[in-house]
Amino acid sequence: MRALEVLVVVGVLVLAGSVLARRLRLPPPLVLLALGTVVGFVPGIGGVEMPPDVVLFLFLPALLYWESLTISLxxxxxxxxxxxxxxxGLVLATAGTVAVVAHALGLSWPMAFVLGAVLAPTDATAVSTVAGLLPRRARTILRAESLINDGTALVIFGVAVGVAVGTLDVGPAGIAWRLVGSYAGGIAVGLVLALLVVEVRRRLHDTRLENVMSVLTPFLAYLPAELIHASGVVAVVTCGLTLTQIASRVISARARVQSAGFWTLTTFLLNGSLFVLVGLELHAVVEGRTAAELWTGVAATLWVALTVVVTRLAWGNTMPYVVRALDRRPQQRLRRVGFRGRLPGQWAGFRGAVSLAAALAVPTTTSAGGPLEGRDLVLLVTFGVIVVLLVVQGLTLPAVIRFSRLQQDPAEEEERLLAEREMTRAGAEALEGRAAELGVPEAVVERVRESYETRIRQQHLEQVLADGRVIDPDHRAAKQRVLAEAAVESRLRLALLADKRETVVRLRDEHTIDDAVMRRVMAQLDAEEVRLLGVEADD
Incomplete structure (x- = not known):
């Protein structure tokens, strides 16, 4: 019963927080975190403790998989x-600088590196909520970094915890070999599993079974990689990126539509739930601590949060110049970005649930059976840094993006128009051959040909107007009028769909048709509406 109560509370807070964030025009993670924190102190609801394994082995693979499927390889x-x-590099640098500061604040070196590893990676969940504000290149770099850096940080975390509890003794060379082995093993597992998934899905001809395989895929990649002490994060990302390149010719259209709907909703709920759970966790983090301990934690939090931010800013404004000095190729010069353009990516260094889950996973005792000194401070500082960065960076990031004066990538829209033109042209060119192959009457062929020709003319007008080739105001107005008429026609068709739906529902209410019949007809109407509206962008 307790689990159901928590599930309902989290779901309600995700819904309410998402609506509130849109109304207030605030970052959703910040609003969800605040609601979770407030509700966590309500009697009977507080005291929720998030098992680290739930985040690391359930939430993380699913979120990484969908992100890898929707990113540009x-x-x-x-x-x-x-x-x-x-x-x-930045993960190692952040872990090191945080460790130095944490040691100066009183933590032993092993526990200082534990804290550094915990706070080193950015959070893919938090980053994904703001990535849509950025141009394509900046968005991809930020998302890809947040996908992969968990793997680096978790390797460092495992070594640091082993040293702290006294079960491991390894130097810098050992850590380097572990990183190499972790990445190599994760890549190998991801590639092998992607090929196996493709072969299995070739043999599945049921949409539901195809998507059962889709749901299992991230966990099938993550688990074996972790069992062989490789990076489950890298395995999931590698598998997802590989499937984007080869599975489009294997997976059926129905499976893709169903899968996209499932994963979009699932990742939205998981993202929101993570921030609510982090807020609910505050009660357990501060419970039983004295005022002196809390003030010590607050002071340490501010120092460590400042270290995390400064390290990222320093890295982002020194490493590009090192690369420029070493790589003078002309094509690399064209890709250079100035300080303003780099700033949003440097400022979007949120930390989130993965960091908190790692902190909660730190053992309470050493291998000798004694208490692990510094664990409480690590947990308190981790939570504090997550909150501080979400509040400070989350509230100021829109202003930083405006200051950066980033321009949206025009190539993205140009590529979309190109794909639509070539797709329509390919259909028109194949029309005669396909019609002869299927024995289609000439009257039907003519109707289809007319629809293709109409669409080709519209696409040509869109391209001409986008290129700015029409200078004469009258000609431009005439072309825009044609496109406006096409848009009005689409709106008319959409409006008529509402009347069709009302009729179908009325027939069901009158018991003239069965519910199953209504669902099939409504699915056809929904497909037509999606065709008229177009598919929403991934970001």
Missing amino acids: RQIRADLRAISLASI
């Missing part, structure tokens, strides 16, 4: 160096 390849430096 081409853009990752183009900016692989920047992404690799951020997801590996």
Whole structure:
């Protein structure tokens, strides 16, 4: 019963917080965290403790998988160096600087590095909520960094915890080998599983079974990688990126539509739930602590949060110049970004539930059976840094983006128009052959041909207007009028769909048709509406 109560409370808070965030025009993670914190102190609801394994082995694979399916592999390849430096080099640098500050604040070196590893990675969940505000290149770099850096941080975390509890003795060379092995093993597992998934899905001809396989895929990638002490994070991301390249020719259209709906809703709920649960966790984090301990934690939190932010800013404003000095190729000069353009990505360094889950996973005792000194401070500082960064950076990020004066990538819209033109042209060119193959009457072929020709004319007008080739105001107005008429026609068709739906529902209410019949007809109407409205963007 307790679990059901928590589930209902979290669901209600996700719904209310998401609505409130839109009304107040605030970052959803910040609003959800605040609601969770407030509700966590309500008698009978507080005291929720989030099991670390739930985040690391249930939430994380699912979220990483969907992110990897909706990110641009081409853009990752183009900016692989920047992404690799951020997801590996910056994580190591952050862990080191945080460890130095934490040691100065009183933690032992092993526990200081535990805190550094916990706070080193950015949070993919928090980053995904603001990535849509950025142009394509900046958005991809930020998302890709947050996908991969968890793998680096969790390797460092495992080593630091082992040293802290006295079960491991390893130096810098050992850590480096563990990182290499973790990444290599994760990549191998991800590639092998992606190929196996493709072969299995070739043989599945039921939409539901295809999507059962889709749901299982991230966990099938994560689990074996972790069992062989490789990176489950890297395995899931590798598997997802591989499937984006080869599975589009294997997965059926119905399965893709169903899968997209499932994963979009699921990841939305998981994202929101994580921030609510972090807020609810505050009660357990501060319970039983004296005022002196809390003030010590607050002071340490501010110092560590400042260290995290300064390290990211310093890295982002020194490493590009190092790269420029070493790489003078003309094509690299074209990709250079100034201080303003780099600033949003540097400022969006949120920490989230993965950091808190890692802090909660720190053992309470050493291998000798004694208490692990510093664990409470690590947990308190981790929670504090998550809150501080979400509040400070979350509230100021829109202003930072405006200051950066980033321009949206025009190539994205140009590529969309190109794809639609080529797709329509391919259909028109294949019309005669397909009609002959299927034995379609000429009258039907003519109707389809007319629809293709109409669409080709519309696409040509869209391209001409987008290119700015029409200078004469009268010609431009005439072309815009044609497109406006097409848009009005689409609105008319959409309006008529509402009348169709009302009729179908009335027939069901009158018991003239069965509910099953109504669902099938409504599915057809929904498909037509999606065709008229178009598909929503991923970001």
